[in-house]
Amino acid sequence: MITTKTPSEIIKMRDAGAVVRDTLLMIEEYIKPGVTTKELDMKIEEFIRKAGAVPSFKNYNGFPASSCISIDEVVVHGIPSDRELKSGEIVSVDVGAILKGFHGDAARTFEVGEVDEDKRKLIEVTKQSFFEGIRQARDGRRLGDIGHAIQEYCESRGYGVVREMAGHGIGRHMHEDPIIPNYGVAGMGVPIKKGYTLAIEPMITLGNPAIRINRYDGWTCSTADGKPSAHYENTILITGDEPEILTL
Template identity: 55%
Template sequence: MIIIKSSKEIEYMRRAGKIVSETLAILQESVEPGITTGELDRIAEEYIRKCNAIPSFKGYYGFPASICASVNEEVVHGIPSKRVLQEGDIISVDCGAILNGYHGDAARTFAVGKISKDAEDLIQVTKESFFKGIEKANVGNRLTDISSAIQEYAESRGYSIVRDYVGHGIGTAMHEEPEVPNFGRPGRGPKLVNGMVLAIEPMINIGDYNVEVLSNDWTVITRDRTLSAHYENTVAILDNGPEILTLG
């Protein structure tokens, strides 16, 4: 069942989303060669709790950290650790916060120092594909209108869309109905209505779209070990157009 949010609930989610966006901005400033992914996790948790919020991910199905930190060929669900970031790496950081019982959820891919042109282009196209999807996130459209727009944009630039992991509804639970694929034919799925809130999150690879899960049962990597990028926001579908709740 898709849970429609009231204006008051969306305001709660707006506040949670602001904390997430602020956390990601702090992390972007912190990402540099020599820092560990574990230190980034510490910074994120400290800020989220300072805002009287709770990290959404910590303990979620047993996940051990407050952010997902996925480096280079890691697509999603990378576990923060003592891994030291190196010049030229890229890191996808997924972050969530709970405030007043409601979640905000967003992800960004950051450059570590100077990166290759291929990596820069991947990060940029991943972000742009999200905004192409948002152009279709209007009341009266169908869910896969968003999906199709994301896929068309990314593939037209030579990239592949991860199939095994998708976006989702969000509210008092981190993952609610409906699933939000980043691929598919337009005109399918539920009709978009005022009060739906979706976490829309393109995951895009330089190489093939196939992925596999490492032995830690969390970290997802590209099967061909090519770079992957991730861009996500929590988005409210409103009568006057979509509102991104995690852009600050």
């Protein structure tokens, strides 16, 4: 069931979104060669808890950390470890927080040191595809319009759009209906209505969009061909006009 948020719920969603936004702004300063992903995760958890919120990823279906930190070919759900960041890598940080019973969810891909042109372009296209997608996220449009806009923007530039993972509704639960694929047919799917809060998250790869999930941890999702991938996510609120981005 897709839930429409009331004005008082929207205020709480804005507060939760602000915590996630501030966490991502804070962690950007720590992304340097030599730092381990576990250290970054600890900083994220500390920051979220200091803000009075709870990291929503921790123990979510058994996920062992407060954030997903995915390096290069890891698309999403990278588990923080003792692995050090190296110059030339791209790292995506996905953060979620619960404040006053409501969730905020966002992700960014950062550059570590000096990265090559291909990776820089990948990050840029991923970010821009999100904005192309939310241009369609208006009252009266359909979910297929969002997916189609993202797919069209990325595939016309030669990038791959991951099919197996998708965006989602968000609110009292992190994953609510509807599922929002980053591909689709314009004019198809569930109608978008005012008051919906959605997490839209294009996951774009430099090569083939096929992915595989690590069979040992059950989480780490990497590209099958080992090529880099980027992720950009924000929680948005559907209004009568332009959507409001709650985590930016």
